[in-house]
Amino acid sequence: MERAWVTFGLACLLAAAPRGLHAQVPASVEEARPAANRLIAQIKEESARHGHALLGELCTTVGPRLSGSPGLEKAVAWAQVQMKAAGLENVHVEPVTIPHWVRGNESCEVVSSPGRKLAMLGLGNSVGTPKEGITADLVVVSSFEELSSLPRATVAGKIVLFDPPWNGYGRNVVFRLRGFLEAAAKGAVACLVRSASDAEGLPHTGSVWGNPFTPTSIPTAALAIEDAAYLHQLAARPAPVRVRLQMDGQVLAPASGANVIGELRGREIPDEIIILSAHLDSWDVGQGAQDDGVGCILSLEAARAMLKAGLRPRRTIRVVFWATEEYGGLGARAYAKTQGIEMQKVIAAFEADTGNGRPLGFGWKGGDRAAHIVKRLRGYQPLLEPLGAASLEPDAYPGTDIEALEYPGVALFGLHNDMRHYFEIHHCAADTFDRVNLQDFTLNLEAYALMGYLVADLPQ
Numbered sequence: 001m002e003r004a005w006v007t008f009g010l011a012c013l014l015a016a017a018p019r020g021l022h023a024q025v026p027a028s029v030e031e032a033r034p035a036a037n038r039l040i041a042q043i044k045e046e047s048a049r050h051g052h053a054l055l056g057e058l059c060t061t062v063g064p065r066l067s068g069s070p071g072l073e074k075a076v077a078w079a080q081v082q083m084k085a086a087g088l089e090n091v092h093v094e095p096v097t098i099p100h101w102v103r104g105n106e107s108c109e110v111v112s113s114p115g116r117k118l119a120m121l122g123l124g125n126s127v128g129t130p131k132e133g134i135t136a137d138l139v140v141v142s143s144f145e146e147l148s149s150l151p152r153a154t155v156a157g158k159i160v161l162f163d164p165p166w167n168g169y170g171r172n173v174v175f176r177l178r179g180f181l182e183a184a185a186k187g188a189v190a191c192l193v194r195s196a197s198d199a200e201g202l203p204h205t206g207s208v209w210g211n212p213f214t215p216t217s218i219p220t221a222a223l224a225i226e227d228a229a230y231l232h233q234l235a236a237r238p239a240p241v242r243v244r245l246q247m248d249g250q251v252l253a254p255a256s257g258a259n260v261i262g263e264l265r266g267r268e269i270p271d272e273i274i275i276l277s278a279h280l281d282s283w284d285v286g287q288g289a290q291d292d293g294v295g296c297i298l299s300l301e302a303a304r305a306m307l308k309a310g311l312r313p314r315r316t317i318r319v320v321f322w323a324t325e326e327y328g329g330l331g332a333r334a335y336a337k338t339q340g341i342e343m344q345k346v347i348a349a350f351e352a353d354t355g356n357g358r359p360l361g362f363g364w365k366g367g368d369r370a371a372h373i374v375k376r377l378r379g380y381q382p383l384l385e386p387l388g389a390a391s392l393e394p395d396a397y398p399g400t401d402i403e404a405l406e407y408p409g410v411a412l413f414g415l416h417n418d419m420r421h422y423f424e425i426h427h428c429a430a431d432t433f434d435r436v437n438l439q440d441f442t443l444n445l446e447a448y449a450l451m452g453y454l455v456a457d458l459p460q
C-alpha cells in the first residue's frame, strides 16, 4: 500500500512542470565572475595542496579499499572524519550491502618446457582452484569468434587464454567480463585473459559479468600483456603448452558497507540538491589513488574550497562517496532506491572517476531539464575556458555510479580527463599516490569545483 503510494506520488511529481531551474533570469557571466575568481584563487593558494595531501593520507594510511575488506571499513570512518573537518554539515553514512570477495594466494606458471612464472591477478569474484591448483593444456584464441569456431573436444578440459589485440579499454574489457562464461560454455576448466590495458609488466584485475554476490563458474585471471603474448607465441608451436593455475579466491557472505554523505547547505534553496561524488572502494592492488581516490578528494575538496572562499551556493551541495562501484555501481543504486521520493530534490549529479589526467570538460546526460541547465552553463563558458575545461559533450558517459541516478529531471555530469595514460595504472599495482601529479590535480579541482558551484548557484 505504502509502496504503491510512493510510486504514484513520485510519478506525479516527476510529471509535474519542471521545478526550480525553470523560468529564471539568464545566467550572467559577469555576475558569476567575482565568485568564480575567489574560488579559483582559494584553490590555487591552499585547497589544491590541501586536497593533494589528503589524497596522500587516504592512499598511505588507509590504503586499498576492496569491497568488503577492512580497508574499505577504515576508509568509511576516515571519510566521515574528513568531511566533518572540512566543515560539511549533516555528515552521516547510509548502509549498503556489498560484495565480499577475498583473493588469497595465487600463481600461474608454464610447467611444460621451457617453464616460466607468469605475472597474473585473479579477477574479482573468481572461484578458487583446488589447493594443488589446476594443471591443464592451454588453448589460446584472439576472439570469441575464434573460440566458437573450435570443436568442443579441443577446448574441454583445457585452460583457455584470450589474447586479443589491444583495441582500447572499451573493446578489450569484454574479454575480462565475459571470457570465463564463453570458455566455461565450451567445457574449459579455467580462463585467462590478456589484461585490459596497454601497460607493461603489470596484470590488471577487475570485475566479471554476472551477479556481484556469486562466484564465477571456473577460475579466471588476467595475465600481464607480455606474458599473454609469450603464451600466444608458444602455443603456435606443435608441442602442447601446459599451465598450472593456483588460486585461493573465495566469495564470502555479503558485507555491510556504506555511502558516506556530507552537505554544504544551500543559502536560498537548500531543498534542491547538487551531488558531487566518486566511489570510495578500489581494487586490492595499488592504493586506489586515481581509481577513485582522486574523485573522492575532488568532491570533498570542492565543497571545502567553497566554504574556505566564503561561498555558499544557492542550492545544497551534497558530497557522496559511493560504497562500491567496482562491482557495478551498487552504492549509487542503493541510494536511488532508498531515497525514493527524495530523489526529486536532486537537480544534478556530478561524478569524477576517470583519473587525474588534465581536465577537458564534462560529459552530460539527461532530459529536458539537463539540456536547459547546459544551455545556461554555456553562458558561463568564458569562466571555464581558461581552465581548459569548457567542453560540454552531450549524451556522454557520466560515470558508472551516477548512471543509477538517471531519473527524469536529474542532470548527470561526468568530469572528462585526458585518459591517454589512465590504463597504465587502472586496476593494477601502479595506481599509487606518487603518480598523482599536483599540477593536473589542481586543474581538475578548479574545473570540478567551479562547475559544481555554477550549477548549484544558478539564479532562480
Ligand SMILES: [Zn+2]
Residues within 6 Å of the ligand: 279, 291, 292, 325, 353
Ligand atoms: Zn573507478
